[in-house]
Amino acid sequence: MLNYPMQTLSADAIICGAGSAGLAAAYYLSQQGLTNIILVDKNEPLSQTSSKSGENYRTWWPNETMVGFISRSIDLMDEIVEQSANAIQLDRRGYLYVSEKQTLDSLDVYKSLDVGGMRVHEQVGSSYSPFQEESNLNGADILIGNDVIKHHFPHLSENITLAIHARRAGSLSAQQLGMYHLEEAKAKGLKHLNAELIDVLQDDEGVSGVKLKTTEGDIIIESRILVNAAGPFVNEIAAMLGETLAIKNVFQQKIAFRDHEQVLDRKMPFTIYIDEQELNWSEEDKALLADEPSYDWFLDNFQGGLHIKPEGGLGSILVKLGWAFNQESEEPQWDKHSLEEFPDLVIRGASRFIPELERYIGKLPKPILHYGGYYTKTEENMPLIGPMKTKGAFVLGALSGFGTMACCGAGELVAQHVLGKDLPGYAQALAPSRYDDLELLEHLRATALNGEL
Ligand SMILES: Cc1cc2nc3c(=O)[nH]c(=O)nc-3n(C[C@H](O)[C@H](O)[C@H](O)COP(=O)(O)OP(=O)(O)OC[C@H]3O[C@@H](n4cnc5c(N)ncnc54)[C@H](O)[C@@H]3O)c2cc1C
Structure with a gap:
């Protein structure tokens, strides 16, 4: 039997996973100057977890890392809104949290966070307007008492006594955002392959490439950089490197x-x-x-x-x-x-x-x-973004119930790690290396209330 040599390609970086995360990584890596990138997915882009998103976003998070990280992500989404005449269909209707039991004291944690001011409304006729869609509104309007709440939201129960309207929040199209990232990255040279990543190759210097299964046979791609954005399957890719992620x-x-x-x-x-x-x-x-x-x-x-x-x-x-x-x-x-x-x-x-x-x-x-x-989540419900233990391998995962809103910030951050750029203040708390810093981990676990929707 003839033994044909396996097709071999080479790339500056390989991204495994064409969900919201992998597409954002492709976009920000290409924006930051890397052109020979190969994006690999065994399914259609955005067809897996990313197609199930409720497509909501907010800056209203209960700890400083998530506030900083998601605020940056929303800044980046706002830039895309500007550049694309709002191709991503982003609106800013806000999130309305309602309760029969909670009181104003439950919001104390937000006072020390950079989420914007809190405006309390206890009377009908205050300056509050629920349906403003202006993009510069921040913080939250707090409605206290059923009278004022029913006045603005007649469909709500008469038992609701507290309503918190977080304003830098709303909805967007996850599909449109992902397609924007994909098309823009392709315009800068990204190649997209429909293939399954079945092995990661390593040598003394770390990652040296990947092996892919395609309908036309197996392929090797040589590369020193692998971004693991495989969604629920990040640990399958990690296992190919002999690693386990805490998800x-x-x-x-x-x-x-x-x-x-x-x-x-x-x-x-x-x-x-x-x-x-x-x-x-x-x-x-x-x-x-x-x-x-x-x-x-x-x-x-x-x-x-x-x-x-x-x-x-x-x-x-x-x-x-x-x-x-x-x-x-x-x-x-x-x-x-x-x-x-x-x-x-x-x-x-x-x-x-x-x-x-x-x-x-x-x-x-x-x-x-x-x-x-x-x-796909960690115990402290914060993502994993940054270098893995194997040199040249990076993870972009554990985006839990917030990957649509986080993908821009996450893509930018993984690109900064890959290219050795200056990192933002929230980078350390989101990197897998946080598990080596028990003090930091304890702090994150104490402050990262669930916050998933
Ligand atoms: C019900 C639900 C509601 C949600 N609502 C919101 C919301 O309102 N707001 C919000 O911000 N987020 C929300 N999310 C979260 C968000 O959808 C996810 O965090 C995000 O889509 C994760 O994207 P991903 O790219 O990491 O994963 P995925 O979209 O799953 O992409 C991973 C890709 O990797 C590919 N892959 C895996 N293994 C391999 C392999 N070996 N070879 C090749 N390809 C491989 C898969 O085919 C897949 O395409 C929600 C999630 C769910 C489930």
Whole structure:
């Protein structure tokens, strides 16, 4: 049998993964002067976790590292808005966090952070305007008392007594942002290969290349730089280097349906119920669920964070809901089935703070779009961006439930690491080397409240 030599290419850098993260890395590496980059993905660009995003963003984070990092990412998104006539469809409606239980004291942590001022409104007729979309608004408007809250948001429950409207926040199109990064990087010379990375080659100097499987046979690409942006599979790539990253994968879900009854105000901000809750089952349902071991957890206390927003603009009746209540980590699989009962659980939970949604319990209009993807996350729910142990290998991952909003900042940061540029103040806390600094790690774990949506 004839033994044909394997095709060999060479590149200044290889990026594994064409999700939001890998595409942003390609864009910022090429912006910063690297032209011979090869981007590898076994699937279509943006077809995996990045296609499941709720596409929301905010600077309202509970620790200084995430505030600095995500604020920078939003600055970069704003630049793209300017350069592209808002091809990424970014709006600034804000995030509206609502609660029946929390008080103003719960916001003390934000006072020491660079998230902008807090403006308290206790009276109807104050200067607060919920629907301003100006991009220069920052900080948060805090509404106290149900009167003022119902005045501005009549669809909310009369039990809601605190509403925090974070203003440097809103929605964008993750697909458009990723395609912008891809097209701009291609214009600067990026090559994109549809292939599976099956091995990383090493020599005495660290990474020396990768082996790819393609429909036309295997290929070797020689390169001294590998950016591991493989989403839920970052640890498969790390294992090829004999390394393990401290991440886990947790499956989270969303639904979208048509709000035929027009319960929601189409201009309402992305709204998040921050209290935990037990769902409103009938006594009969409760008895049935209590008797069924695989369903009795439906009676448990569910964590806060259920979120809802109108989707598709003023002319649409689509609404999107999500609730990242799953805590169980697992080995990632792409064909994972969503929990059949999730739509019912989420609509019951949402009717707690938007009572009119109760009319959809047990009769959600079909078709219901129901999908899910992995939050790839570290224990402290902060990303991993920077050098791995093997020389020449960099990770850009663990973007959890914030990878759409973080990808610009993350892409820029990994490019700065790769090219040996000056690093911003938040770089150290996001690098994998943070696990060697126990004091820093302890501080991050103490301050990084969950914050995932
Ligand atoms: C339900 C849900 C809602 C979310 N909502 C939001 C939100 O509102 N706002 C926000 O900012 N973020 C949100 N996120 C998070 C965001 O979607 C993710 O953080 C982000 O998409 C992760 O991007 P990624 O590029 O790291 O991963 P992915 O998009 O998964 O990309 C990884 C790529 O690597 C490829 N790959 C893996 N292994 C190999 C290999 N060996 N060879 C070749 N290719 C390989 C895969 O094919 C894939 O294309 C949400 C996530 C989920 C699941």
